Amino acid sequence: MARQTARLEAGMLVSLSILLLLAGAVFFLAGTLGLLRFPDVYTRLHALTKADNLGLG
Amino acid sequence: MQSLYYSLILFLLLTLVAGLWRIRRGPTAADRMLAAQLFGTTATAILLLLAEASTAPALHDVALVLALLAAITVTAFTRRVRGLRSADLGLVDATAGKDAPVGEADGEDSARSRKPLGACAGERREGLARDASPDPASDLASGLSSGSANGSANSAAGGGHAG
Numbered sequence: 021m022a023r024q025t026a027r028l029e030a031g032m033l034v035s036l037s038i039l040l041l042l043a044g045a046v047f048f049l050a051g052t053l054g055l056l057r058f059p060d061v062y063t064r065l066h067a068l069t070k071a072d073n074l075g076l077g
Numbered sequence: 078m079q080s081l082y083y084s085l086i087l088f089l090l091l092t093l094v095a096g097l098w099r100i101r102r103g104p105t106a107a108d109r110m111l112a113a114q115l116f117g118t119t120a121t122a123i124l125l126l127l128a129e130a131s132t133a134p135a136l137h138d139v140a141l142v143l144a145l146l147a148a149i150t151v152t153a154f155t156r157r158v159r160g161l162r163s164a165d166l167g168l169v170d171a172t173a174g175k176d177a178p179v180g181e182a183d184g185e186d187s188a189r190s191r192k193p194l195g196a197c198a199g200e201r202r203e204g205l206a207r208d209a210s211p212d213p214a215s216d217l218a219s220g221l222s223s224g225s226a227n228g229s230a231n232s233a234a235g236g237g238h239a240g
Contacts, residue, residue, distance in 0.1 A: 049092060055112060068114055
């Protein structure tokens with residue numbers, strides 16, 4: 021029983037970490053696309069902060 | 078899990094290669110600095126993923142050092158730009174003090190909104206690419222005057238925010 025709950029906890033941990041890693045990758049992609057396509061320095065800075073704070077954090 | 082780590086590392090490397098395009102043609106120096114910031118963040122993420130994938134915990138320390146150096150880089154860029162702008166302001170004051178009365182109260186702020194920097198910002202807003210600008214000083218100054226174009230109001234807001 022204890023072993024089963026431990027296995028369940030490990031599975032939840034792995035799935036949660038996969039979810040968060042994919043979300044971070046999506047934010048990195050969004051930040052890079054914004055850096056490439058936005059027209060102004062300030063808008064590019066906005067996209068870059070998205071990649072910094074949400075992608076890495 | 079390992080394959081997910083490695084595929085994410087590959088994806089981040091491709092992202093980094095795409096960001097090189099902005100360094101190749103960002104019109105101003107500030108754009109190139111933003112791209113370099115993105116490179117620092119991406120490299121930190123890559124190092125963290127690599128530390129988890131190949132179970133080498135020393136790479137965590139490398140990632141920490143890289144994040145620290147990215148912050149220092151921004152500080153150095155800002156200091157350089159501020160020194161260059163103050164030198165430019167000295168030139169503006171030297172030429173404008175002859176035909177303008179000196180009686181203005183806040184000399185620095187009024188000189189910031191005076192003609193040469195504003196003219197540079199207008200050029201920049203028209204979308205002139207200055208890739209082939211001969212001297213890096215004017216390139217940097219024009220790239221920076223985005224901060225002074227939108228401008229005086231923006232610096233005032235920044236000061237209030239910092240205070």
